[in-house]
Amino acid sequence: MSAKNRDEHNRWRNVTVAFRVSPEEDSLIETAVRLSGLTKQDYITRRLTDREVVVQGNPRVFKALRNQLAAVLDELRRIEAGAGVDDDLLDVIGMIAAIMNGMKEETG
Numbered sequence: 001m002s003a004k005n006r007d008e009h010n011r012w013r014n015v016t017v018a019f020r021v022s023p024e025e026d027s028l029i030e031t032a033v034r035l036s037g038l039t040k041q042d043y044i045t046r047r048l049t050d051r052e053v054v055v056q057g058n059p060r061v062f063k064a065l066r067n068q069l070a071a072v073l074d075e076l077r078r079i080e081a082g083a084g085v086d087d088d089l090l091d092v093i094g095m096i097a098a099i100m101n102g103m104k105e106e107t108g
Contacts, residue, residue: 028088034064035095055099068096 005013021029033043037056046053055061075089 024088028091031068031092032095035061035068035099037061037064055102061099065096065099068092072096 007013029040029044033040035055036043036053037058037060038046038053043053072089072093075086079085
């Protein structure tokens with residue numbers, strides 16, 4: 001067995017857990033994973049075991065935040081043009097706000 005199969009507590013990770021999600025749920029999960037800076041496995045494991053997901057600022061997280069904010073701006077422009085507000089957009093804005101609020105607390 002290789003060392004890459006052990007977690008941070010030196011436990012073997014050799015059980016596979018799989019489930020199906022809709023394309024919309026997948027998109028929301030992917031966005032949350034990118035904004036967290038964690039791997040998908042670590043993000044989902046932390047969320048399912050009710051552990052806190054702490055975003056560690058790094059260039060990859062910064063790029064994900066920048067890209068998501070650009071996508072939010074595009075959606076806001078679309079809404080301004082007369083289209084409706086999408087619930088997924090509100091979820092993403094909430095995630096971004098929580099991350100930015102956490103970053104503010106660390107620097108302030």
